[in-house]
Structure formats: structure tokens, C-alpha cells
Amino acid sequence: MTVMVTGGAGYIGSHMVLALLDRGERVVVLDDLSTGFASAVPDGVDLVVGDMGDPDLVGRAMADQKVEAxxxxxxxxxVPESVADPLGYYLNNTAKSRTLIETAIRSGVRQMIFSSTAAVYGETSSEPVGEDVAPAPVSPYGRSKLMTEWMLADAAVAHDLRYVALRYFNVAGADPAGRSGQSTPAATHLIKVAAQAALGQRPRLEVFGTDYPTHDGSCLRDYIHVSDLADAHLVALDHLRGGGASLTLNCGYGRGYSVLEVIEVVKRVSGVDFPVTLSPRRPGDPPAIVARAERIRSELGWCPSRDDLEGIVRGALAWERHLAGGEESRRNEAMAAS
Structure with missing residues (x-):
């Protein structure tokens, strides 16, 4: 049987594909390539290019590939883009997810792992936030994901569907074997942007807000290695295959670093003191989001092994150098052909 990975040509999805392949699973990727890259899909993995909100396309792919999960x-x-374009986010993240869930149920898919977000919690203190805290998202992005959690919960009651919703905290780093990483040039992830600044690909790094109620005034976040996150999906899949009940779980390390602390780590690891500009807050950014993450360990037996901010940064820097080398090779090839 096959696992379908929507967004499998993107950053986190591509790492899930690799994790599944590494343990011998059969995988099919569904991606519209609006932000993902066909090159991120490994050889031998079928890529269905299309919209997850297209029930005919998705239904055919699920039937042809014998998708079970x-x-x-x-x-x-x-987040800031969601504030500027809320209806676009509700269309893509919520309405199309509703269609995807319906298509899965009609296709006989009974197990689903959903990529949710810590943004569902909204404004929190610097203390770790647990799954028992009532969600109160402050951005359309967070609301769009929470709505999908609600749809999954209701669908699971009405239909033969079980799911695990994983509320990610801040995902960073790259595949330790160098096979994938965050490849979107204009990505807004702090560690990627800081790595680009360290490598001279950006003139400076902009910090949004230094007057938050945190120890140094900048936002506080829980950074999790993307490969540990992929491993969390594997144990979630095993839980569902074993007949486990639906769950909603935090996925983080339970330790927060401020934006300014992360920047100092990137400077230290890279050896580059790149320029930093201090700017006003962005709309939709909570002061602090740190996971209370005991439940995922006890419920699923998840054992993260890459909880090391310097290691995460080293991996991100290595991936940015890899991307830069590929771009330089493409330029050289183009010049030679001209």
C-alpha cells in the first residue's frame, strides 16, 4: 500500500518522503509546484502535479496508487501574508483541505496525518504551552489550520477516519545526508534568512520587533530539526496503522530561543558578523511560542535526536552553500552554451 504526501515537493514534505523511503515505504507525491520543486522528489517516486482541491484528480491518484494513508x-x-490575504489562506489551507478530506474518505483512505501549527495557540507566555490550552490564533494562517483540525475531528466522528494532527513549532535545518532542505529563495524562516545573510546572499537581516515581553525584547520560538519532525510523522503513521485513536499533539523540543539569540548562533557558527536591521513588529507575530512536548513522547514514543541549535544552523548553512553551488554551476553552463 501507498502513503500519499501532499506538498511532498516542498520543504517539510520532501523530508517526510525521504523518511518513508528510508524505511522501505511506497510513496506518491501530490504537489502543485507553486512553492515546491519537482527536483526535490526522489527518483522512483511518482509525482502527481495538481491541486489538492481537485477531487477528480486526487481521487484518481488515490485509486491508481492504492493509497492507504x-x-x-x-x-x-x-503569517504576514495571511494577514494581507486572508481569503487566499482560507481557500488554500481550509477549503481545499476540506475537499481533500472528503476525497480521501470517498477513496477509502482511513488514516491521515495533518501538518498543523503552533500558531493555533496565538498569544502565549514564555512558558511552554500544552495541548490543553484553548486555541486562540491571532492570524488567518493560524485560524485556517485550526479550522482544518476541527474538520478532521468532526469527520472522524462521522466517518471511519483516524488522524494525528501535529502542531509544529519552528521547523529548521536540513536533511543530515544533504538530500533536501529549505529551497524557496524568498522563504521567511529565520534560520534560512540568517544563513543567507551570512553567505552574502542578502545585504542584511531584518529583525521585526524588539519590544516584546521577552528577556531581550525579540520573539521567542521553539526550533525543531526538520528530520526529527519527519520522524514524528513516522511514529504517528505507525500509531494509526496499529489502530491507535485520533490525536492532536505538539511537536517541538520544549525550549525557546529568541530571534536575537538565534542570530548570534548563526554568526558564531558561520564566522560572519553580518548586518542586522531592527524594525517594528509584523502583524500576527505572537511574542513567544514554546512547546510543552511530553505528550507526543508518551503517546507515540517519539525520541528526537537532533535537539541542538548549533547543529541545526550548521545544516542550514550547508544547504544554502549547496544551493549556491548549484546556481553557480547553472550560470557557468549557460555561459558556456552562449
Missing amino acids: LAHFAARIV
Whole structure:
């Protein structure tokens, strides 16, 4: 049987594909390539290029590939962009997810892992936030994901569907074997942007807000290695295959670093003191989001092994150098052909 990975040509989804392949699973990727890259899909993995909101396309793919489980990563994820374009986010993240869930149920898919977000919690203190805290998202992005959690919960009651919703904290780093990483040039992830600044690909790094109620005034976040996150999806899949009940779980390390602390780590690891500009707050950014993450360990037996901010940064820097080398090779090839 096959696991379908929506958004499998993107950053986190591509790492899930690799993790599934590494343990011998059969995988099919569904991606519209609006932000993902066909090159991120490994050889031998079928790529269905199309919209997750197209029930005919998705239904055919699920039938043809004999899909038994769905790992749903496809989404728009930029908080400030969601504030500027809320209806676009509700269309892509919520309405199309509703269609995807319905298509999965009609296709006989009974197991689903959903890529949710810590943004569902909204304004929190610097203390770790647990799953028992009532969600109160402050951005359309967070609301769009929470709505999908609600739809999954209701669908699971009405239909033969079980799911695990994983509320990610801040995902960073790259595949330790160098096979994938964050490849979107204009991505807004702090560690990627800081790595680009360290490598001279950006003139400076902009910090949005230094007057938050945190120890140094900048936002506090829980950074999780993307490969540990992929491993969390594997144990979630095993839980569902074993007949486990539906769950909603935090996925983080339980430790927060401020924006300014992360920047200092990137400077230290890279050896580059790149320029930093201090700017006003962005809309939709909570002061602090740190996971209370005991439940995922006890419920699923998840054992993260890459909880090391310097290691995460080293991997991100290595991936940015890899991308830069590929771009330089393409330029050289173009010059030689001209």
C-alpha cells in the first residue's frame, strides 16, 4: 500500500518522503509546484502535479496508487501574508483541505496525518504551552489550520477516519545526508534568512520587533530539526496503522530561543558578523511560542535526536552553500552554451 504526501515537493514534505523511503515505504507525491520543486522528489517516486482541491484528480491518484494513508503538508504558511490575504489562506489551507478530506474518505483512505501549527495557540507566555490550552490564533494562517483540525475531528466522528494532527513549532535545518532542505529563495524562516545573510546572499537581516515581553525584547520560538519532525510523522503513521485513536499533539523540543539569540548562533557558527536591521513588529507575530512536548513522547514514543541549535544552523548553512553551488554551476553552463 501507498502513503500519499501532499506538498511532498516542498520543504517539510520532501523530508517526510525521504523518511518513508528510508524505511522501505511506497510513496506518491501530490504537489502543485507553486512553492515546491519537482527536483526535490526522489527518483522512483511518482509525482502527481495538481491541486489538492481537485477531487477528480486526487481521487484518481488515490485509486491508481492504492493509497492507504495520507500525510497532508500542502499549505500556504507565511503569517504576514495571511494577514494581507486572508481569503487566499482560507481557500488554500481550509477549503481545499476540506475537499481533500472528503476525497480521501470517498477513496477509502482511513488514516491521515495533518501538518498543523503552533500558531493555533496565538498569544502565549514564555512558558511552554500544552495541548490543553484553548486555541486562540491571532492570524488567518493560524485560524485556517485550526479550522482544518476541527474538520478532521468532526469527520472522524462521522466517518471511519483516524488522524494525528501535529502542531509544529519552528521547523529548521536540513536533511543530515544533504538530500533536501529549505529551497524557496524568498522563504521567511529565520534560520534560512540568517544563513543567507551570512553567505552574502542578502545585504542584511531584518529583525521585526524588539519590544516584546521577552528577556531581550525579540520573539521567542521553539526550533525543531526538520528530520526529527519527519520522524514524528513516522511514529504517528505507525500509531494509526496499529489502530491507535485520533490525536492532536505538539511537536517541538520544549525550549525557546529568541530571534536575537538565534542570530548570534548563526554568526558564531558561520564566522560572519553580518548586518542586522531592527524594525517594528509584523502583524500576527505572537511574542513567544514554546512547546510543552511530553505528550507526543508518551503517546507515540517519539525520541528526537537532533535537539541542538548549533547543529541545526550548521545544516542550514550547508544547504544554502549547496544551493549556491548549484546556481553557480547553472550560470557557468549557460555561459558556456552562449
